Each structure stands twice: as C-alpha cells, then as structure tokens.
Amino acid sequence: xxxxxxxxxxxxxxxxxxxxxxxxxxxxxxxxxxxxxxxxxxxxxxxxxxxxxxxxxxxxxxxxxxxxxxxxxxxxxxxxxxxxxxxxxxxxxxxxxxxxxxxxxxxxxxxxxxxxxxxxxxxxxxxxxxxxxxxxxxxxxxxxxxxxxxxxxxxxxxxxxxxxxxxxxxxxxxxxxxxxxxxxxxxxxxxxxxxxxxxxxxxxxxxxxxxxxxxxxxxxxxxxxxxxxxxxxxxxxxxxxxxxxxxxxxxxxxxxxxxxxxxxxxxxxxxxxxxxxxxxxxxxxxxxxxxxxxxxxxxxxxxxxxxxxxxxxxxxxxxxxxxxxxxxxxxxxxxxxxxxxxxxxxxxxxxxxxxxxxxxxxxxxxxxxxxxxxxxxxxxxxxxxxxxxxxxxxxxxxxxxxxxxxxxxxxxxxxxxxxxxxxxxxxxxxxxxxxxxxxxxxxxxxxxxxxxxxxxxxxxxxxxxxxxxxxxxxxxxxxxxxxxxxxxxxxxxxxxxxxxxxxxxxxxxxxxxxxxxxxxxxxxxxxxxxxxxxxxxxxxxxxxxxxxxxxxxxxxxxxxxxxxxxxxxxxxxxxxxxxxxxxxxxxxxxxxxxxxxxxxxxxxxxxxxxxxxxxxxxxxxxxxxxxxxxxxxxxxxxxxxxxxxxxxxxxxxxxxxxxxxxxxxxxxxxxxxxxxxxxxxxxxxxxxxxxxxxxxxxxxxxxxxxxxxxxxxxxxxxxxxxxxxxxxxxxxxxxxxxxxxxxxxxxxxxxxxxxxxxxxxxxxxxxxxxxxxxxxxxxxxxxxxxxxxxxxxxxxxxxxxxxxxxxxxxxxxxxxxxxxxxxxxxxxxxxxxxxxxxxxxxxxxxxxxxxxxxxxxxxxxxxxxxx
Amino acid sequence: xxxxxxxxxxxxxxxxxxxxxxxxxxxxxxxxxxxxxxxxxxxxxxxxxxxxxxxxxxxxxxxxxxxxxxxxxxxxxxxxxxxxxxxxxxxxxxxxxxxxxxxxxxxxxxxxxxxxx
Numbered sequence: 001x002x003x004x005x006x007x008x009x010x011x012x013x014x015x016x017x018x019x020x021x022x023x024x025x026x027x028x029x030x031x032x033x034x035x036x037x038x039x040x041x042x043x044x045x046x047x048x049x050x051x052x053x054x055x056x057x058x059x060x061x062x063x064x065x066x067x068x069x070x071x072x073x074x075x076x077x078x079x080x081x082x083x084x085x086x087x088x089x090x091x092x093x094x095x096x097x098x099x100x101x102x103x104x105x106x107x108x109x110x111x112x113x114x115x116x117x118x119x120x121x122x123x124x125x126x127x128x129x130x131x132x133x134x135x136x137x138x139x140x141x142x143x144x145x146x147x148x149x150x151x152x153x154x155x156x157x158x159x160x161x162x163x164x165x166x167x168x169x170x171x172x173x174x175x176x177x178x179x180x181x182x183x184x185x186x187x188x189x190x191x192x193x194x195x196x197x198x199x200x201x202x203x204x205x206x207x208x209x210x211x212x213x214x215x216x217x218x219x220x221x222x223x224x225x226x227x228x229x230x231x232x233x234x235x236x237x238x239x240x241x242x243x244x245x246x247x248x249x250x251x252x253x254x255x256x257x258x259x260x261x262x263x264x265x266x267x268x269x270x271x272x273x274x275x276x277x278x279x280x281x282x283x284x285x286x287x288x289x290x291x292x293x294x295x296x297x298x299x300x301x302x303x304x305x306x307x308x309x310x311x312x313x314x315x316x317x318x319x320x321x322x323x324x325x326x327x328x329x330x331x332x333x334x335x336x337x338x339x340x341x342x343x344x345x346x347x348x349x350x351x352x353x354x355x356x357x358x359x360x361x362x363x364x365x366x367x368x369x370x371x372x373x374x375x376x377x378x379x380x381x382x383x384x385x386x387x388x389x390x391x392x393x394x395x396x397x398x399x400x401x402x403x404x405x406x407x408x409x410x411x412x413x414x415x416x417x418x419x420x421x422x423x424x425x426x427x428x429x430x431x432x433x434x435x436x437x438x439x440x441x442x443x444x445x446x447x448x449x450x451x452x453x454x455x456x457x458x459x460x461x462x463x464x465x466x467x468x469x470x471x472x473x474x475x476x477x478x479x480x481x482x483x484x485x486x487x488x489x490x491x492x493x494x495x496x497x498x499x500x501x502x503x504x505x506x507x508x509x510x511x512x513x514x515x516x517x518x519x520x521x522x523x524x525x526x527x528x529x530x531x532x533x534x535x536x537x538x539x540x541x542x543x544x545x546x547x548x549x550x551x552x553x554x555x556x557x558x559x560x561x562x563x564x565x566x567x568x569x570x571x572x573x574x575x576x577x578x579x580x581x582x583x584x585x586x587x588x589x590x591x592x593x594x595x596x597x598x599x600x601x602x603x604x605x606x607x608x609x610x611x612x613x614x615x616x617x618x619x620x621x622x623x624x625x626x627x628x629x630x631x632x633x634x635x636x637x638x639x640x641x642x643x644x645x646x647x648x649x650x651x652x653x654x655x656x657x658x659x660x661x662x663x664x665x666x667x668x669x670x671x672x673x674x675x676x677x678x679x680x681x682x683x684x685x686x687x688x689x690x691x692x693x694x695x696x697x698x699x700x701x702x703x704x705x706x707x708x709x710x711x712x713x714x715x716x717x718x719x720x721x722x723x724x725x726x727x728x729x730x731x732x733x734x735x736x737x738x739x740x741x742x743x744x745x746x747x748x749x750x751x752x753x754x755x756x757x758x759x760x761x762x763x764x765x766x767x768x769x770x771x772x773x774x775x776x777x778x779x780x781x782x783x784x785x786x787x788x789x790x791x792x793x794x795x796x797x798x799x800x801x802x803x804x805x806x807x808x809x810x811x812x813x814x815x816x817x818x819x820x821x822x823x824x825x826x827x828x829x830x831x832x833x834x835x836x837x838x839x840x841x842x843x844x845x846x847x848x849x850x851x852x853x854x855x856x857x858x859x860x861x862x863x864x865x866x867x
Numbered sequence: 868x869x870x871x872x873x874x875x876x877x878x879x880x881x882x883x884x885x886x887x888x889x890x891x892x893x894x895x896x897x898x899x900x901x902x903x904x905x906x907x908x909x910x911x912x913x914x915x916x917x918x919x920x921x922x923x924x925x926x927x928x929x930x931x932x933x934x935x936x937x938x939x940x941x942x943x944x945x946x947x948x949x950x951x952x953x954x955x956x957x958x959x960x961x962x963x964x965x966x967x968x969x970x971x972x973x974x975x976x977x978x979x980x981x982x983x984x
Binding site: 053 | 897898899900903916917918921922924925926929944945946947
C-alpha cells in the first residue's frame with residue numbers, strides 16, 4: 001500500500017517523463033526544440049487534469065480510503081461534542097490512570113536497583129524462633145564479624161547500624177540520621193562515592209572520617225565540590241569529610257530493613273566507619289545491625305544461607321538463642337511492603353479503564369442504533385462489510401487517540417502529584433518516572449481500548465441487514481432481540497466491574513476506620529511531644545540523666561500542663577531499642593522473645609494516658625532499687641496465668657535482674673501491629689541521647705509548644721530542640737499511607753459508579769425514545785402508565801441485578817487478593833457486600849427512574865402522530 | 868459524474884483497456900511508448916489521449932492486470948514501465964474472444980443482405 005503523497009509524486013514524475021519522451025521524439029524527427037515542446041504540450045493537453053484523473057483512479061483504495069474514513073470520523077466526532085467530550089474525558093481518565101500506575105509499578109517494582117549486578121545483592125536477616133512476635137530480626141554484629149572473616153561463597157559482606165549525627169562546624173548544630181558502616185559496605189554494593197573516596201580498611205575501628213549523602217551535600221554544603229577534605233564536628237568530635245555519594249544512591253529505608261532499624265522513612269544522610277571491634281563484643285551481642293551480601297557469581301542463595309548458618313553454629317549452641325540467618329534479595333527488601341499496595345492500585349486502574357471502555361462502547365452502540373439507516377444505505381451502495389467495519393472502528397480510534405494523548409498528559413501530572421503527595425514509605429519514590437516502557441504501555445492500553453470500545457459496535461452494526469434497515473421506518477421501532485441484549489450485557493459488565501471496585505474501596509475504607517479505632521494504649525487528645533538532642537561533645541551519661549530530670553521539673557511548672565514524662569521512644573513511631581526478653585528468676589535465662597525497652601520517668605504513663613493495670617509506677621525514690629514495669633503482652637509471654645508482680649525480668653542495659661512492680665496496658669508501636677512486648681525501665685538507668693518529652697495539657701496541646709521549647713532551652717541552651725508533635729499528628733502520620741491509598745481507591749470506585757449509572761441511564765432513555773410509538777400504542781390500548789414505568793424500570797434493573805451477582809462473586813476473589821492490605825475486616829465481609837449491593841441497586845433505580853418517568857408521560861396522541 | 872458521460876467513458880474505457888493490454892502483450896513498455904505503438908499499429912488512425920491513457924494504466928494496475936516499475940532508460944532517464952501480469956494475460960484472452968464475437972456479430976449484421984423472408 002502506497003501513501004497518497006508518494007503516489008502523487010510518482011504520477012507527476014510519470015507524466016513529466018511522458019512529456020520529455022515526446023519532445024525527444026519530435027526533436028529526433030527534426031523539429032526545433034521550442035516547437036517540439038510546444039506541440040508535445042499541446043498533444044498532452046491539460047496536464048493538471050490528466051494527473052488528477054489518474055490520481056482519482058486510486059481514490060477509495062487502501063490508505064486513501066482510510067484517510068477518507070478518518071476525515072469522516074473527525075467530522076462525526078465534531079458534530080456530537082457532548083458524546084465526544086464524555087468519551088474522550090473518560091478515556092483520558094482511564095488511560096491516564098493505567099499509564100501513571102504502570103509507571104509507578106514499573107519504576108518501583110520492575111526496574112532493577114541502580115546497583116551493578118543487583119541480582120547478586122541480598123540483605124541478611126534473622127528468622128526468629130517460631131512463635132516470636134516479629135517477622136524478622138536484625139542481625140548480630142558479632143555474627144557479622146565471623147561471616148566477613150570466613151564466608152567463602154560471599155564475594156563481600158558489609159554491615160551497618162542506624163545512628164544519629166549531630167553536625168556542627170559550619171552553621172548551626174543540626175541533627176541527621178545516618179549509618180555507621182563496615183569499611184567495605186559501599187564496596188559490597190559496588191557503589192563508589194561521586195566525589196572523594198570510599199572508607200579504607202584501616203579506618204574501620206578508629207577513623208574519624210565521614211561520607212555525605214548527595215542530599216546533605218546539596219542542602220548543608222551548597223554542593224561545594226571543595227567539601228572533601230574539610231573537617232566538621234560530629235557529636236562534638238572532629239571528622240574529615242572524605243567523600244560524597246552519587247545522587248542516585250539509594251538504600252532501603254529503616255522500616256524496609258527490618259523492625260526498629262532507625263527512622264522508618266528517611267534515607268541515611270551521612271556515613272561513618274563502625275568505630276568498634278566486633279570480634280571483642282560479647283558473643284550474645286545485640287541484634288541491631290543490617291548486613292548486605294554480594295554473592296560470588298554462580299552461587300545460589302541457599303548455598304550461602306547454609307554457610308552463614310554453619311559459621312555461627314557455635315554461638316547458637318553456646319547461648320541457646322535460635323536466630324536463623326536467611327537472605328532476602330535487596331530489591332525485595334526495598335519493595336516488599338509496598339508491593340501489594342502498588343499492584344492493588346494498578347489493578348484498580350485497569351478495572352477503571354475497562355469500565356470506561358465498556359461505557360464508551362455502550363454509548364457508541366446506542367448512537368450506532370440511530371445510524372442503522374446510514375449503514376444500510378452504505379451497504380446497499382456497495383460498501384463491503386469490511387469497509388464498513390473499518391469506518392466504524394476509525395471513529396473509535398479517533399476518540400481513543402485524542403483520549404490517550406490527553407491521558408498521557410494526565411498521567412504525567414498524576415505522577416508529579418504522586419511523587420509530591422504519596423506517603424514517604426513508598427520505596428524508590430524519587431525513581432518514579434515515565435520512560436519508554438510507559439509509552440509502550442499507553443499504546444497497548446489504547447489499542448486494547450480501541451478494540452473493546454470499537455469492535456462490538458462495529459461488528460454489531462455491520463451485521464445489520466440493509467434491507468431491514470431501509471425498509472423499517474425510522475420511528476416504528478419496537479425493541480428487537482439481539483441488539484438490546486448486547487447493550488444490556490455491556491451495562492451488566494459495567495455494573496459488575498463497578499461493584500468489584502466499590503467492594504474493594506469499601507473494604508479499604510472499613511480497614512482505615514478499624515485502624516483508627518484500634519486500642520492504641522495512649523490518649524490522643526491533649527498530648528504533645530518534644531524531642532531534644534543531647535549529642536554534643538563533652539556531655540557525659542550523668543549529664544544526660546540529670547538533664548532529663550531537670551527538664552521534667554521545669555516542664556511540670558508550665559501553666560496548663562497536667563503531667564509530664566520522658567521516654568527514649570514515642571508510641572506509634574515504630575519498634576526500637578530491642579533487646580532479648582528474659583525471665584531473670586530461676587531456673588533459666590533463655591531469651592524467649594524480643595522486647596522493646598523503654599526508659600521512662602515515673603510520670604510517663606499519666607502523661608500518655610496509659611493505664612497501669614496492676615501494681616504501680618516506680619518512684620524517684622526507687623533510684624537505688626532495680627525495678628521495671630512490663631506490658632500486659634510481656635506478662636502474658638513471661639508468666640502466663642501467674643501474678644507478675646514481684647517476679648524478675650532481665651534488663652537491656654546490663655541490669656541483669658529487675659523486680660517487676662507494675663503491669664501496664666499494651667501500647668502500640670505501629671498502628672497495624674499487635675502491641676509489642678514492652679519492658680519499662682527507669683530513665684535514670686539509661687542515658688538517652690535523644691529523649692522525647694511527653695506533656696499532657698488542659699487546653700489544646702499546641703498552645704504550650706512555645707513554653708515547652710523555652711523550658712528545654714533554659715535547662716541547656718546547647719542542646720538542639722527538635723520538632724514538636726502532638727499525639728494527634730503522630731497518629732495522622734502513621735495512617736497517612738492508608739488514607740492516601742483509600743482516597744485513591746474510593747475516588748476510582750466513585751468514578752466507576754458514575755459511569756455505571758450513566759450507562760444504565762443512556763441505554764434506557766435511548767430505548768424509551770425509540771419505543772415512543774410502541775408506548776403510545778400500548779397506552780392507547782389501555783395500558784396503565786405506572787405499568788409502563790414499571791416495565792422500563794424492570795428492563796433497566798435486569799442487567800444491574802445480573803451484573804451485581806457476577807460482580808459480587810468477583811469481589812470475593814478481589815477481596816482475597818488484597819487481603820494483605822486489609823485490617824480488621826475479612827475479605828468477604830458481609831455488611832460491606834450488602835452495603836455495596838444496596839448502593840448499586842439504588843443507583844440503578846435512580847438511573848432507571850428518569851427514563852421510566854418519561855415513558856409514563858408519553859402522550860399517546862403525540863406519539864402516534866409521528867407515524 | 869453525469870450519467871451520459873459515464874456511459875461514453877465506459878465504452879471507451881473497455882475498448883481502451885483491451886488495446887492497452889494487447890500492446891503490452893508484445894513486451895513491457897512505458898506510457899509514451901504505449902501511445903506511440905497504438906498509433907503506429909493502427910496506421911495512425913487511433914490516437915489515445917494522455918488524459919485517458921494514464922487513468923487506464925493505473926486502473927488496470929489497480930485491478931492487478933498490470934505491474935509497474937521504475938526503470939532507467941538508455942539516456943539515464945527514469946521512466947515507469949508497465950508489464951502484463953498472468954491475470955492480465957487471462958483478461959486479455961477473455962476480452963479478445965468477447966471482442967471477436969462482438970465483431971463477428973456486428974460485422975454479420977452490418978454486411979448481411981436483406982433477408983428474403
């Protein structure tokens with residue numbers, strides 16, 4: 001098939017050649033060139049006309065014909081702006097949703113990490129003993145030391161711990177979270193600093209050297225390339241900056257590494273060497289570390305897993321602890337928590353696109369019915385069925401093409417919005433972009449959309465019998481068989497898909513409410529928290545403890561403050577300070593679980609509103625007495641069915657045996673997880689480098705924020721006071737991701753519901769309009785208007801009911817597929833399903849009601865006068 | 868197009884198509900060559916207008932009876948050369964026999980003596 005403009009050029013060339021040959025011929029016969037040209041031109045005649053006639057021969061063939069169809073389709077689209085607008089807008093929304101969610105899924109889940117040979121990178125985690133509350137434990141620094149020294153299937157294995165950095169030396173003191181790492185940590189990842197150098201082996205134990213992240217380099221050091229070699233103060237000690245990591249360098253976030261590994265949602269800002277000899281650490285060590293291993297080429301993870309286990313077998317035997325190191329692909333480490341949620345969004349978007357397609361197809365079908373005569377005439381004039389098919393498909397193509405361009409623009413905007421507003425715990429958020437794969441996806445989605453929207457109407461219309469189409473007067477319609485069933489089928493599909501979306505949206509909304517109303521163990525109202533960093537050079541452990549004590553007194557003196565407390569970690573901010581839980585009384589000292597340790601003041605529970613169930617809080621006068629309170633969960637784990645008061649529990653900071661003086665309500669560390677096993681020790685037993693003060697107020701908690709800040713500043717002006725947060729804000733931020741997801745899904749579901757009602761309404765009102773004469777006859781023959789209305793409603797509700805049944809069955813499967821995203825509601829929750837069914841039935845009734853009313857108001861005289 | 872035009876055109880077209888096919892049965896040729904051959908072979912009686920010839924050639928090509936390709940002529944000029952396809956050859960045979968029958972019939976009719984009965 002030749003393109004029309006190429007053919008045009010060829011014809012011009014051909015005629016020109018003809019003229020040239022004629023002239024040459026004449027010259028050869030002895031005519032003068034000028035004369036020859038004049039005569040040859042005369043003989044040729046009007047060459048414009050010749051060319052045009054020759055071109056006309058090809059009109060209506062192949063591409064030319066399609067161009068005609070295209071022009072015709074464009075004209076038709078322009079002539080019905082209402083239909084075109086709805087179709088294009090909804091298609092743009094559907095295609096935009098699919099494109100943007102695919103871009104997200106693609107950049108987050110599918111594209112490999114930016115590490116060389118990333119498939120050989122794994123993170124090492126410990127599987128806890130069966131029955132322990134956590135899914136993974138962090139690893140033990142002592143074990144790492146064995147692995148690095150002896151693992152033969154590992155090409156390299158690096159370790160890191162999350163720590164805080166108080167940076168001073170240029171500008172005011174600022175707090176950052178970062179990592180202390182083994183010297184070979186970056187070498188294992190095979191990432192070199194973009195500026196400067198990596199750590200050296202001899203720096204691991206005592207090197208005062210620092211590598212910055214790109215982000216800190218830009219914000220704090222104004223992207224100064226001369227920063228390498230400069231000395232800054234970290235927690236009061238001089239450190240030399242030796243390198244800056246590349247801009248694209250990403251590590252898993254705290255929560256992705258495992259429970260209680262540093263701040264959950266931030267990339268480390270800077271790195272320093274471990275500064276500790278782990279071969280000298282007590283072999284029961286603590287599980288506070290993460291490790292990254294690069295396997296040698298050709299080694300399978302299972303080989304390495306058994307080697308890692310073998311290397312620490314001695315420790316395991318010796319101390320009766322049962323960690324089982326295992327490997328997770330580093331990519332999986334980063335995305336596992338977000339995976340289901342993102343796939344859910346993608347699935348929702350695809351379903352929405354399907355609904356949009358069916359809806360557009362349905363509208364086209366309704367429109368098509370009024371084209372029966374036109375199609376019939378075309379067929380009678382000799383258009384082949386194939387030509388008609390292409391003609392109708394082209395019209396859909398025009399809509400889809402415009403829709404997909406708009407959709408792509410929409411997707412770009414949606415991606416920008418997503419990157420800006422999505423909760424920070426979605427991994428690789430900064431990597432999200434729309435690349436070539438996304439283009440391909442848009443194209444594929446557009447093609448599928450064209451097929452779904454265009455195929456059915458095209459097929460349906462071209463199978464019309466031209467005789468019947470021409471014979472039947474335009475207004476004498478009763479509804480005949482097949483066509484109506486097809487339209488109803490499409491309405492049914494829309495209803496089915498919508499009910500799936502609605503159920504998913506309702507389940508997520510219910511989950512969201514359940515999460516909010518979960519017993520958190522703390523009061524939400526009238527509580528404000530404030531953190532302070534005490535990491536400055538020269539500050540001793542005693543200074544820190546004394547600071548906390550003085551600060552508590554000052555805070556309590558602020559007017560409007562009811563209770564004050566201090567803690568090493570706030571509720572609902574993730575698990576942290578994990579040590580083994582031991583029954584310190586005879587007969588054994590075995591670790592039976594991991595516990596969160598909290599170092600708090602006596603007034604802490606009053607300040608957070610946590611109830612003390614048994615016994616009471618320790619007092620300032622207990623300073624010389626080793627005491628602790630435990631959570632209910634801890635009591636259940638340690639001494640099921642017994643009175644824990646007076647028993648002894650193992651401490652975290654070397655305090656081997658603590659007398660239990662009280663049991664408090666469980667307090668959640670994460671909204672959606674059972675409260676962890678928690679042990680509370682007095683704050684004076686542990687110097688806290690970053691204490692959080694908790695203040696309960698009489699009035700709105702924000703009103704005292706300034707006073708709290710001033711009071712803390714007054715105690716020690718050198719300590720950096722952090723960002724105050726009310727308990728309300730803490731709760732909000734912890735349900736942020738869920739709220740975001742729920743809002744998106746509910747918006748999609750609402751959109752689907754609107755489309756479905758549009759479909760029902762469109763089909764019914766068209767059918768009523770076509771049947772006006774029939775309805776008139778029925779009325780004239782004595783049918784009651786209400787009966788006619790009921791008939792129309794019945795006709796409208798039939799596909800709704802059918803679609804609903806199919807959709808609810810599909811929703812059971814969908815609910816099961818998203819069960820990991822649900823909280824406190826079973827995937828086949830009966831009230832949710834019932835509510836969705838009722839909602840859809842009501843919407844169906846409303847959408848049928850308007851056409852039904854029109855049918856009831858048919859004036860028989862007017863209706864029949866059309867004949 | 869007016870009905871009268873089309874009738875005349877169709878008649879011309881049918882005959883012209885046959886003549887073009889016949890000309891090309893002697894070998895591949897470009898448009899100018901075809902018009903010259905028709906002229907010579909008919910003893911200068913038939914003269915095909917360019918405005919009819921080229922549409923006819925393209926029509927026959929579209930129907931699959933001719934194939935065309937661009938060729939360099941002896942003096943390095945590009946010309947479009949047509950050749951008969953097997954389908955075209957068949958078509959020529961069919962048209963030729965139809966023409967022969969028509970010719971014989973018209974000839975018999977025109978040259979018959981007045982019938983005695």
